[in-house]
Amino acid sequence: MSDKIEEILSEVEEFAINTKEEVESFRLKFLSKKGKLTAIFSELKNIAPEERKAFGQKVNELKLKAEVKWKNALNELSDSSDDKSSDLDLTLPGEPIKLGSAHPVTIIRNQIVDIFNRIGYNVAEGPEIEDDWHNFTALNFPPEHPARDMQDTFFMENLDGTALRTHTSSVQVRVMQQGQPPIRVISPGRVYRNEAISARAHCLFHQVEGLYIDKGVSFADLKQTLLYFAREMFGENSQIRLRPSYFPFTEPSAEMDVSCNICGGEGCNICKQTGWLEIMGCGMVDPDVLKNCGIDAEIYSGFAFGMGIERIAMLKYGIKDLRLFFENDVRFLEQFHNPD
Numbered sequence: 013m014s015d016k017i018e019e020i021l022s023e024v025e026e027f028a029i030n031t032k033e034e035v036e037s038f039r040l041k042f043l044s045k046k047g048k049l050t051a052i053f054s055e056l057k058n059i060a061p062e063e064r065k066a067f068g069q070k071v072n073e074l075k076l077k078a079e080v081k082w083k084n085a086l087n088e089l090s091d092s093s094d095d096k097s098s099d100l101d102l103t104l105p106g107e108p109i110k111l112g113s114a115h116p117v118t119i120i121r122n123q124i125v126d127i128f129n130r131i132g133y134n135v136a137e138g139p140e141i142e143d144d145w146h147n148f149t150a151l152n153f154p155p156e157h158p159a160r161d162m163q164d165t166f167f168m169e170n171l172d173g174t175a176l177r178t179h180t181s182s183v184q185v186r187v188m189q190q191g192q193p194p195i196r197v198i199s200p201g202r203v204y205r206n207e208a209i210s211a212r213a214h215c216l217f218h219q220v221e222g223l224y225i226d227k228g229v230s231f232a233d234l235k236q237t238l239l240y241f242a243r244e245m246f247g248e249n250s251q252i253r254l255r256p257s258y259f260p261f262t263e264p265s266a267e268m269d270v271s272c273n274i275c276g277g278e279g280c281n282i283c284k285q286t287g288w289l290e291i292m293g294c295g296m297v298d299p300d301v302l303k304n305c306g307i308d309a310e311i312y313s314g315f316a317f318g319m320g321i322e323r324i325a326m327l328k329y330g331i332k333d334l335r336l337f338f339e340n341d342v343r344f345l346e347q348f349h350n351p352d
């Protein structure tokens with residue numbers, strides 16, 4: 013009898029399993045009800061009682077070998093389309109989904125809009141492809157005037173004067189044309205300039221424009237509004253200062269600086285040792301601009317201001333290269349999160 017076991021053992025060992033069909037014929041030949049192992053188990057009753065234990069052990073070993081060989085072959089040869097659902101643990105928690113984060117320009121834009129919303133400003137938007145009148149002429153840039161060179165423009169070929177807007181001030185004009193004061197709007201959006209791309213300049217960037225027109229609006233209102241903005245944006249201890257400047261559409265015009273939030277005004281390399289950071293242009297809307305847009309300059313007055321969103325983001329986050337905003341490198345972007 014043990015010869016028989018040896019014989020089956022070598023048959024099991026020599027049986028080559030290379031295909032799925034052979035896996036099944038192996039099972040049928042040795043492990044099924046009609047297989048050789050079942051048959052040899054049934055011999056047990058014919059064995060002399062004193063030899064039964066040893067015989068039983070040998071047949072069990074043989075059976076184990078055959079089963080291991082069969083299971084291994086089954087695993088190896090079953091392809092991925094086979095149903096492996098029995099191996100799945102459906103109670104395991106899922107893979108966490110990686111959440112995206114808002115772009116820093118979006119985060120800062122929303123903060124600026126929020127700050128002005130709280131004092132009654134609404135968002136107004138305008139087209140990025142703009143005609144000469146809204147981008148320049150209505151804003152007191154006379155034709156051929158050198159002030160137009162302040163902003164290098166991308167003109168549309170064959171479309172006289174039509175251009176990618178160089179600033180969001182064009183939206184002021186559209187808003188004033190559309191309705192009478194009181195007007196309180198904030199206009200965020202993309203602007204374009206024909207500039208060589210560098211760490212400090214780009215052909216595409218974002219601005220926010222503000223406009224307030226009503227009866228009796230004064231320069232003091234402008235100053236107080238900008239102080240409020242600076243403190244909301246850069247912290248409650250922020251100070252501002254206004255320096256005389258020139259823009260064709262405001263009179264008087266000013267440049268606003270905020271005290272450096274990095275060094276607290278002591279002087280550092282971000283503020284170039286001055287303690288101040290230049291943030292925006294502003295001024296009282298020139299009466300000629302009001303007239304151009306259909307608003308009675310004898311009754312109404314107002315102020316306007318404009319700032320670069322990337323510039324604010326660079327100052328808030330300590331970013332040194334403007335190009336980072338446009339490269340969309342996830343390693344850069346994932347560092348920014350909306351404040352709760």
Ligand code: DAH
Pocket residue numbers: 178179180181221222259262292293294295316317318319
């Ligand atoms: N439009 C100006 C620029 O692009 C920024 C600006 C300055 C806007 C003064 C204003 C303003 O509304 O009053 O540089």
